[in-house]
Amino acid sequence: MAKKQSAALDRKKFLADPVMVTTIVVLIAFLALFILYPLAILLVDSFITEEGVGLSIFRRVMGMPNFRKAITNTLKVGFFVGIASTLIGLLFAYVEEYVKLRTRFLSGIFKVVSMLPVVSPPFVLSLSMIMLFGKAGILTRYILHIYDNNVYGFWGIAVVQTMTFFPVCYMMLKGLLKNIDPSLEEAARDMGASRWKVFMTVTLPLILPGLGNAFLVTFIESIADFANPMIIGGSYDTLATTIYLQITGAYDKEGASAMAVVLLCITLVMFVVQKFYLEAKSTATLSGKASRQRMLVKERSVTLPLSILCSVMAVFVIMMYICVPFGALFKTWGYDFHLTTKWFTQVFTKYKGFKAFKDSFILSLIASPITALISMVISYLVVKRKFKGKGFIEAVSMLAMAVPGTVLGIGYIRGFSAGVFRTGFLQGLYGTGAILVIVFVVRSLPTGTRSGISALRQIDKSIEESAYDMGADSLTVFMTVTLPLIRDSFLSGLVTAFVRSITAISAIILLVTPQYLLITVQINEFAEKGSYGIACAFATILIAITYGAVLIMNLIISRFGAGRMIKEEN
Amino acid sequence: MGKEKKGIRLEHISKIYQDPKTKKDFYAVKDVSLDIEPGSFVTLLGPSGCGKTTVLRMIAGFESPDEGEIYLAGEPINALTPNKRDTAMVFQSYALLPHYNIFDNVAYGLRLRKLDKDTIRTKVTDILKLVGLEGMEARMTNQLSGGQQQRVALARALVLEPGVLLFDEPLSNLDAKLRVTMRTEIRRIQQEAGITAVYVTHDQSEAMAIADKIIIMQGGVVSQAGTPREIYYTPNDEFVADFIGEANFLKGKLLNLDGNEGEIDINGTAIRISGISKRETGSECTLVLRPESADLSDEGGLPCEVILSCFMGSYQYYHVKIGDQTVKITVFNPKNKKIYDVGERACVIFDSENVHVL
Ligand SMILES: Nc1ncnc2c1ncn2[C@@H]1O[C@H](COP(=O)(O)OP(=O)(O)O)[C@@H](O)[C@H]1O
Numbered sequence: 001m002a003k004k005q006s007a008a009l010d011r012k013k014f015l016a017d018p019v020m021v022t023t024i025v026v027l028i029a030f031l032a033l034f035i036l037y038p039l040a041i042l043l044v045d046s047f048i049t050e051e052g053v054g055l056s057i058f059r060r061v062m063g064m065p066n067f068r069k070a071i072t073n074t075l076k077v078g079f080f081v082g083i084a085s086t087l088i089g090l091l092f093a094y095v096e097e098y099v100k101l102r103t104r105f106l107s108g109i110f111k112v113v114s115m116l117p118v119v120s121p122p123f124v125l126s127l128s129m130i131m132l133f134g135k136a137g138i139l140t141r142y143i144l145h146i147y148d149n150n151v152y153g154f155w156g157i158a159v160v161q162t163m164t165f166f167p168v169c170y171m172m173l174k175g176l177l178k179n180i181d182p183s184l185e186e187a188a189r190d191m192g193a194s195r196w197k198v199f200m201t202v203t204l205p206l207i208l209p210g211l212g213n214a215f216l217v218t219f220i221e222s223i224a225d226f227a228n229p230m231i232i233g234g235s236y237d238t239l240a241t242t243i244y245l246q247i248t249g250a251y252d253k254e255g256a257s258a259m260a261v262v263l264l265c266i267t268l269v270m271f272v273v274q275k276f277y278l279e280a281k282s283t284a285t286l287s288g289k290a291s292r293q294r295m296l297v298k299e300r301s302v303t304l305p306l307s308i309l310c311s312v313m314a315v316f317v318i319m320m321y322i323c324v325p326f327g328a329l330f331k332t333w334g335y336d337f338h339l340t341t342k343w344f345t346q347v348f349t350k351y352k353g354f355k356a357f358k359d360s361f362i363l364s365l366i367a368s369p370i371t372a373l374i375s376m377v378i379s380y381l382v383v384k385r386k387f388k389g390k391g392f393i394e395a396v397s398m399l400a401m402a403v404p405g406t407v408l409g410i411g412y413i414r415g416f417s418a419g420v421f422r423t424g425f426l427q428g429l430y431g432t433g434a435i436l437v438i439v440f441v442v443r444s445l446p447t448g449t450r451s452g453i454s455a456l457r458q459i460d461k462s463i464e465e466s467a468y469d470m471g472a473d474s475l476t477v478f479m480t481v482t483l484p485l486i487r488d489s490f491l492s493g494l495v496t497a498f499v500r501s502i503t504a505i506s507a508i509i510l511l512v513t514p515q516y517l518l519i520t521v522q523i524n525e526f527a528e529k530g531s532y533g534i535a536c537a538f539a540t541i542l543i544a545i546t547y548g549a550v551l552i553m554n555l556i557i558s559r560f561g562a563g564r565m566i567k568e569e570n
Numbered sequence: 571m572g573k574e575k576k577g578i579r580l581e582h583i584s585k586i587y588q589d590p591k592t593k594k595d596f597y598a599v600k601d602v603s604l605d606i607e608p609g610s611f612v613t614l615l616g617p618s619g620c621g622k623t624t625v626l627r628m629i630a631g632f633e634s635p636d637e638g639e640i641y642l643a644g645e646p647i648n649a650l651t652p653n654k655r656d657t658a659m660v661f662q663s664y665a666l667l668p669h670y671n672i673f674d675n676v677a678y679g680l681r682l683r684k685l686d687k688d689t690i691r692t693k694v695t696d697i698l699k700l701v702g703l704e705g706m707e708a709r710m711t712n713q714l715s716g717g718q719q720q721r722v723a724l725a726r727a728l729v730l731e732p733g734v735l736l737f738d739e740p741l742s743n744l745d746a747k748l749r750v751t752m753r754t755e756i757r758r759i760q761q762e763a764g765i766t767a768v769y770v771t772h773d774q775s776e777a778m779a780i781a782d783k784i785i786i787m788q789g790g791v792v793s794q795a796g797t798p799r800e801i802y803y804t805p806n807d808e809f810v811a812d813f814i815g816e817a818n819f820l821k822g823k824l825l826n827l828d829g830n831e832g833e834i835d836i837n838g839t840a841i842r843i844s845g846i847s848k849r850e851t852g853s854e855c856t857l858v859l860r861p862e863s864a865d866l867s868d869e870g871g872l873p874c875e876v877i878l879s880c881f882m883g884s885y886q887y888y889h890v891k892i893g894d895q896t897v898k899i900t901v902f903n904p905k906n907k908k909i910y911d912v913g914e915r916a917c918v919i920f921d922s923e924n925v926h927v928l
């Protein structure tokens with residue numbers, strides 16, 4: 001059957017819309033240049049030497065004992081954190097969904113716990129871990145009287161990452177448990193199975209793919225994490241930190257590229273399994289909506305220990321976060337507990353704090369509307385339009401999700417320091433604020449796109465068609481119909497992009513030039529030097545900024561969000 | 571009101587889709603040719619999945635035909651995008667813009683056409699009056715009932731004074747009573763506005779009530795096109811006869827033919843029938859007999875046995891067996907007539923001009 005005519009007509013109609021064509025071309029160019037090209041150049045760098053194409057660089061880096069060690073370290077941490085986060089997340093989700101809680105207190109702190117990692121810079125827990133459990137840690141030194149506790153290394157990273165990532169698992173698994181039809185479990189209960197038996201034989205098998213999914217998501221997050229291993233890893237290097245040191249310390253660019261390729265391959269494989277196998281499977285088994293209320297576990301012998309266990313863990317996590325502002329208020333942490341404002345003062349007087357906040361703030365402020373807009377445009381194109389190249393846009397923006405920041409950073413160094421393909425083209429970009437903004441955009445794009453896509457899927461396709469039918473062109477449809485209908489998603493994308501940008505470190509630490517002072521980079525520097533007071537002061541102000549941004553967003557959404565329909569001016 | 575009415579012509583239109591499961595291409599619409607007169611009201615009628623919406627969406631421009639050409643007022647429009655076509659569509663889900671109130675919904679298309687404020691206000695007010703929504707300009711769409719949303723959708727399309735109005739099952743989300751009122755309303759408004767209308771539905775009574783001309787589709791092809799009367803009394807095939815109203819199909823054999831009159835043998839009884847198209851004597855043929863065209867009597871006609879007899883108030887409803895064929899019969903105003911009980915023998919009688927031979 002010849003489908004030629006409709007294809008030709010569709011193309012003609014498509015070309016009659018120049019704004020749309022331009023948008024798509026620019027978008028494809030942007031994605032190709034700033035996501036695909038930097039990754040491609042890493043491959044080129046690591047496979048091609050003066051002698052030609054070959055594996056010699058890989059052979060060289062694999063010969064380095066510290067690199068081989070880094071691989072095993074990274075995988076060890078990844079597995080531990082993946083499993084621990086999934087289990088703790090499951091415990092929290094189960095308690096929330098299945099256990100009759102006596103107070104609202106627990107679900108209140110669950111909410112706080114799941115929110116904190118989102119609004120905090122990635123390494124705050126490392127800071128508080130050191131301050132609570134390190135040599136001068138209050139818990140170790142003053143309560144347990146251990147004077148030489150070493151938090152640096154595997155356990156430090158593992159504990160901190162678990163505490164950072166388990167809320168993600170909790171949220172994912174909560175969604176799954178909610179969708180289990182209670183009658184499935186009640187049927188088993190009727191046949192006389194105990195709660196534990198029901199959990200093992202009914203609930204667990206149902207959410208098994210979901211558990212695998214949660215595991216892989218945290219696994220990827222863990223091995224891509226740069227900030228925590230940097231601060232609390234000590235001599236225990238992971239791939240992300242090894243790559244960083246290889247390029248900043250040893251100036252071995254080819255070696256770093258090859259290492260980056262190795263890291264990228266690991267995350268990509270995990271990502272593909274997660275995305276195309278487990279994600280589909282975990283939702284497919286549980287597509288049925290819960291038909292009625294679940295009978296909650298009421299036996300005190302179960303509820304009491306579970307509530308206490310979860311409360312203690314949640315309170316502990318919250319305490320870890322609160323520790324940071326206190327760290328900035330004591331004279332010398334661990335030795336002199338007089339209150340002082342000297343660290344906050346020093347941030348601004350001695351360490352150019354104002355410039356750091358200004359630079360971080362402005363760059364993030366520029367990046368976030370760009371990110372939010374691009375992600376809405378991508379979502380619109382992916383969900384609502386049919387055109388050649390759509391697959392490319394979809395695939396590349398998804399790929400960005402799987403690329404660790406460090407890998408992207410190396411890719412940008414290799415790809416742009418001498419211009420595109422070392423031709424000098426776009427060389428002017430390198431070392432500017434513009435490239436930092438672009439990195440921010442690329443790093444936040446996947447989250448924004450994901451939320452935009454799910455928002456758009458909810459909108460009846462014929463609403464946009466009706467506007468088109470009444471005479472609007474694509475741009476007008478997008479501006480007057482699509483965007484207003486998904487403005488909640490747009491607004492939250494705006495803030496998420498801002499928060500992610502201002503707290504980002506892994507990629508930009510490789511690209512920032514002395515001309516720009518970024519808060520996260522400062523915190524990292526002071527934490528590494530052991531100046532925890534200053535680091536905490538910086539971090540406290542940063543947390544205040546991000547938390548403020550989230551508050552303002554919630555305010556705006558409740559004021560102007562889609563819940564309230566605003567009237568258009570004529 | 572209204573600019574010129576426009577006619578639509580479809581010439582050998584086909585649309586190929588890929589089945590999402592089997593990945594095989596198939597014709598969702600195949601070789602459809604239609605000629606829709608300016609100012610007429612035409613319905614596309616057929617069971618779900620027969621390609622009605624696809625035809626409508628090709629006219630609106632959302633889908634492109636794989637074969638053939640569509641003409642609007644004589645101009646080929648295949649390559650035009652929906653926003654450049656002089657058509658306006660009323661969607662099944664109404665598709666009102668949820669972030670606008672009624673006024674802004676109706677004014678949306680006019681604003682795109684850069685009309686000045688006063689003209690827009692006048693036009694919107696006039697149209698809202700026509701559809702019976704005057705004074706409700708400021709209401710948000712989510713505060714409206716289904717019928718009101720339907721009216722807004724209609725007003726929004728009408729206000730653009732399109733050459734052609736397209737409806738895709740516009741009443742399917744309303745309750746039965748409202749459906750009947752709204753279809754009369756739509757017909758009245760179309761007549762008043764004097765606009766060409768193409769109306770998709772799967773409800774045969776709706777199609778009969780509203781249309782000048784009905785086009786029956788099945789499996790992507792047109793089975794028959796004609797006025798409601800033509801379709802009802804002279805269906806082209808069993809599918810059409812069965813789809814429109816209730817029908818009995820009596821199998822028989824042609825005994826002799828003289829002009830268009832002849833004798834047909836049904837279960838051993840020969841009956842005279844007129845209006846038989848040319849065919850060979852001895853060939854099998856099917857008689858379409860509407861239940862209300864037949865009656866029961868003690869003698870004459872086709873002998874039968876009553877197997878169901880049901881008093882329905884305004885009519886008596888029978889199932890009778892002629893040989894091994896079951897025939898449904900409705901006898902209206904049964905009060906003064908003889909009622910046959912189950913198991914009784916009777917005869918099916920009908921006027922020869924009330925049957926149609928396929
Ligand atoms: N976009 C599409 N892709 C593939 N198949 C489609 C698409 N749209 C409709 N179809 C198929 O084409 C046939 C006709 O659909 P449609 O025109 O919507 O039927 P109707 O409106 O008469 O119910 C159906 O089998 C339907 O599944």
Ligand SMILES: [Mg+2]
Pocket residue numbers: 619622623624739
């Ligand atoms: Mg349809």
